[in-house]
Amino acid sequence: MTTTAPPALPLPARSVWKVGTVASVRTETPTGRSILIDVPGWGGNLAGQHLDLRLSAPDGYQAVRSYSIASAATGDRIELAVDRLPDGEVSPYLVDDLMVGDEIEIRGPLGGWFVWRTEQTEPVQLIAGGSGIVPLVAMARAHAASGSTARFRLLYSVRSPGDVFFASELASLASPNFEVTWVYTRETPPDWPTPAGRLSPAVLEASTIGASEMPAVFVCGPTGFVESVADWLVALGHPASSVKTERFGGK
């Protein structure tokens, strides 16, 4: 015998699908773009949170994907950045087809784990692979806007200089309290002191805050990148509980 469940009670605000309108788009890389969206009723989000985005086809087919939010502000305007996956179902539409004025369905803000709060005082090590920079940019922005004196370092691994998301913003955020280390895996800028190559445990150790300083560590990017880096961090002495990870899928 099966039982039909009675209708559920009304959902909390973050669980309800809201309609957002695209306010502007900007090309970031050959395969990626950042998107500003106005979402009435959004109310703001913490640095590192994400949203769910839902696309519906005329035949009723729906696809839902989670996207990290690049902004960490109050108010109803949010920023996303999306990289087009070669066999993606949603990302090609968001990168190539979505236009200013288009409407999309959004749920959130979501997530309380991969979050940096301005009250945190310990040093913070951010580690990004490719588009994994998105939630970490939100943390860097929140850090700067709040006047936090916590020491921040970012290690950003990309294929080439052209694949950097938010390049000018990261340059403007650099300060004595926010140091950025670049790792280029396929092509470096001209006159770069080191040849292109994947991130290694040795480079990781040399360019990140040491375990003895007990930093909060946030690692985000493709699943393989995140898992390798997280394993190396633990091998370097960081407690597993200090290393927070967010996997974007892909390789």
Place this chain on the structure above:
Amino acid sequence: MTHLDGNVLAGPLSELFSVDMTVAVGRCIGCGDESVLANAMVYESGPDIVVRCHHCDDVLMTLVQSPADLRVEFRGIAMLTVARSAESR
């Protein structure tokens, strides 16, 4: 597409629980590992989600999402612990 992690459960589980469940600590029936759900391995196939223990790979939960309902199996979670917020103490 390879696996994701439990951070992506925030949206679907927000339809079931009033608090963010990615920070809830789940104990795996298979191996006893206790971790936040954010650290579980998540495998998505369209609207179907399989959540596996990051330590022993046993299935912790499954979610099947359809327009009419959300069906959840708590197959491998022995216990869930949710810390109280300041307001709910």
